[in-house]
Amino acid sequence: MxxxxxxxxxxxxxxxxxxxxxxxxxxxxxxxxxxxxxxxxxxxxxxxxxxxxxxxxxxxxxxxxxxxxxxxxxxxxxxxGLLPDDPAQRAQVRALAHGIAVDLHPVCNLSVVRHATSDAEDKPTATRAWMQHFIRPGLAAFDTLLEGFEQTPFCCGDTPTLADLCLMPQLYNAHRWGVDLSDLPRLQAIESACAAHPAFTAAHPDQVRPN
Missing domain, CATH: 3.40.30.10 (Glutaredoxin)
Structure with missing residues (x-):
């Protein structure tokens, strides 16, 4: 099947x-x-x-x-192995992932942004401003939350977790909309580690975009 x-x-x-x-x-x-x-x-x-x-x-x-x-x-x-076995650690990793997938991602959804900018005279500029307004603080908060974990080299250890799977698509969006992440070295290091992993490379939008 x-x-x-x-x-x-x-x-x-x-x-x-x-x-x-x-x-x-x-x-x-x-x-x-x-x-x-x-x-x-x-x-x-x-x-x-x-x-x-x-x-x-x-x-x-x-x-x-x-x-x-x-x-x-x-x-x-x-x-x-996307979540730890320990219940407390499991909840902490879930919280990281949900901070992006539940809180940040929905307000940057295409249908939401289109509705929010429908009356704007310059829709491309309004769309970029909307995305930057929400993505930057969301990722900065995620970076701060990472202080509770050891990045070796992924978000929460030496293998990818649910947090990494939720983070990478949002970093892709951040770059797409010109969000400055230069002062968030933890995110940059994790992004480099994920980008070198074959599963993340194969799943990247550039690998599946229509010709």
Whole structure:
């Protein structure tokens, strides 16, 4: 039974699931859902996910939505080690990841930004200002929270965790929108470590973007 990922190449939620699938060495087929063309609002995709969101993952005879739920399933069934065994440490790593995936990512969602800037005379400038307004403080807070962990060389140790999978897509967005991270050396070091990891490289938007 084949594994199929319905995603959009620049979607942060899709990006983090691609990383996990590559960490698991799970062969999968990508089916593009073009958010700019409105494919997510079409009947085919709404039949997969009534929320009209990506990603959607078909795997092991099941269909899953919501990237964090998908990551939990992959972690549980593919032994990815994305979370520590100790309950307290597990909660701390989850808190790091949720700070991005639950708090920061939603306000930078394409549909949210389009609505927020719909009345702006200069939409590109307004969009960039919106993204910088939210991304910079969110990542700065994440960097401060990292003080409670040893980066050797990833967010929380010597192997990638849920925090790294959520961080990297947001760093991609930060660079895309011109957010200055030069004073956050912990994030820069983690980004370098992840960028050298084959699973992160294979999942990067530049590797899957349409020609």
């Amino acid at each position: 084949s594994t199929v990922l319905y995603d959009y190449w620049r979607s942060s939620a899709s990006y983090r699931v691609r990383i996990a699938l590559h960490l698991a060495d799970e062969p999968f087929e990508r089916v593009a859902v073009d958010l700019l063309e409105g494919d997510h609002r079409g009947p085919d995709h709404l039949a997969r996910n009534p929320q009209g969101l990506v990603p959607v993952l078909d795997i092991d005879g099941h269909r899953f939505t919501q990237s964090l739920a998908i990551l939990d399933y992959l972690n549980d069934t593919r032994a990815l």
